[in-house]
Amino acid sequence: MALTRRYLHLLRPVFSARLLTTASTSPISIETSLPFTGHNIDPPSRSVQTSPHELLSFFRDMALMRRMEIAADSLYKAKLIRGFCHLYDGQEAVAIGMEAAITRKDCIITAYRDHCLFLGRGGTLLEAFAELMGRKDGCSKGKGGSMHFYKKESGFYGGHGIVGAQIPLGCGLAFAQKYSKDDNVTFMMYGDGAANQGQLFEALNMAALWDLPAILVCENNHYGMGTAEWRAAKSPSYFKRGDYVPGLKVDGMDALAVKQACKFAKEHALKNGPIILEMDTYRYHGHSMSDPGSTYRTRDEISGIRQERDPVERIRKLILAHDLATEKEMKDTEKEIRKEVDEAIAKAKEIPSPDPAELFTNVYVKGLGVEAFGADRKELRAVLP
């Protein structure tokens, strides 16, 4: 609650990435705005250990994610991004809080709302925008698109288009971690829509039977596409749906609460097997870019959440309250971020589309010299290496 030290005012005036490296890592204790609710488990304390450095980096990283998603909106409307584009703005605290609690050896797997999680795992803006625009230096070389971002070396396993599939896959990652005796966990993210999928319960049953280090994270933004949670789930208490599997309900708009919950969940999963975290969060955009997001919810609801619970604003207020930076410094940071994003987009626009030969690459790891055909097999064929 109270600051233990106030060195930071000596180190200002410029709050930039440079300042982040000099910001204090001395501990601050902050209470989460809401308590945790436990299901078959005692919830962790509301008192979260953080530091000025962490809070400043939370602000910067969330503001960056926010800016990236808003820029993607414009690119989509300019037809530079095609197909599906599912935006995460509003939900940034979940990605950021989780990263603060785990390492890159822990795994994360999610569905298609994956841009910000990719960034959190160390993906770059350039790789993200290039992939969204289908260019050859995108993180999936332009062959995946918005829903198929991956970064295996940082423990990010995608990027999946089929609702619910990522849960058994995530339990498989956890299985492999246990099999390999790695002392790590897997966080598998899904929405309130996916929470009713049968394969979730199949996988959860096996995770519980085999004590897998599996953490199921329901990012409950209260709408499965256009269907409100109470219209899709007889019981929308998703943290309780695991029955014999313990659960925790978390304020998903509070990055510190998310961090505390993920830290708690990791310790639990390594010792006791699966646990469910329900993050109470919200998406400002519709389900995807083809959904205005207003036919099934009111504009008042959206602006209400933005005013009362916005995750970036919450951290901004905390930083100001603890005198870790000034208003101007934070505004300057946001300007920097905007510039960073604009530059990345400009660079991404220069990157060419993949070479036509890439149509036939990566079908297999080992192509065995087999022939593959294009639309007119007498016109277009290739040998798979």
Next chain:
Amino acid sequence: MLGVLRSKVAFRANHAWGLEQGLRAIASRAFSSSTKETMTVRDALNSALDEEMSADPKVFVMGEEVGEYQGAYKITKGLLDKYGPERVLDTPITEAGFAGIGVGSAYYGLKPVVEFMTFNFSMQAIDHIINSAAKSNYMSAGQISVPIVFRGPNGAAAGVGAQHSQCYAAWFSAIPGLKVLTPYSSEDARGLLKAAIRDPDPVVFLENELLYGESFPVSAEVLDSSFCLPIGKAKIEREGKDVTITAFSKMVGYALQAADILAKDGISAEVINLRSIRPLDRAAINASVRKTNRLVTVEEGFPQHGVGAEICASVLEDSFEYLDAAVERISGADVPMPYAANLERMAVPQVEDIVRAAKRTCYRSAALAATA
């Protein structure tokens, strides 16, 4: 000095003579059928699994009843005792769940062998086979490879009815990113399963329940633990010059029987054991048809969009001028599998169907003879 030389030459000559005798003895032993080893397909699969699990600690087996029950068809017999419950996992009856878990573990770098009790149940998990496994290497531009094997019995058994008798070769073989193998003999079973487990891509391994108990001769080479067959290469089971008959799995046996019957009528049939449906050995098939000028494709599965349709198209595209007759397809009947024995017999290819079609390509069918 000459004496020494003479004795040296004599010694060498004696030595060489001994070696030759020895070699002749070994050769006669190898060709003598009384000492030839045979092995059931079941044992072939079991030994292949055992050897690959022994060689690579990342290989593990997962499926219903694979552990304590020793395998629904005893293919995984003894593996639980040998490798323990961490590497031989009995799953609940939840195909979508455990197939997904298998694929996820393959993402991380393990090498799962997921058993479907029959491939009819794979339909519950088909999203994971196709969308999570087959397409991942492509969508991730090579970051996420999936070294998984999905194996189990495929196609008709005996009297198990419509929901337990479908052949899935055609469906899975349509998917870029999958490899689909169909062993026939014990040699096929050993070599192809080992190749599948070692392969870095997702492999669908279609066995046949009625073949599990059949014995086939196996050479020392096949029995060696390093034995492996190449994926994507068919085998000419029987050479011939008048008509090419392609087949896979159980139908290879039927095709060979048909070839014996045709031989008595002076028709020399070349029987190709496809072994691999994806990749399909188009080169071998076309080379054979260019030699024989006639083609009969045989499969157990449904006729529409079947494996035979693809083979016929390939031959028409690549070897049209070589054909002396229309291509012929023999397949399962276009009906769900009936239970009654007489109807079931009509719903799957019989040897006489293959013989009849082969004769048609040679313009030797009984009906034509009558009108001539």
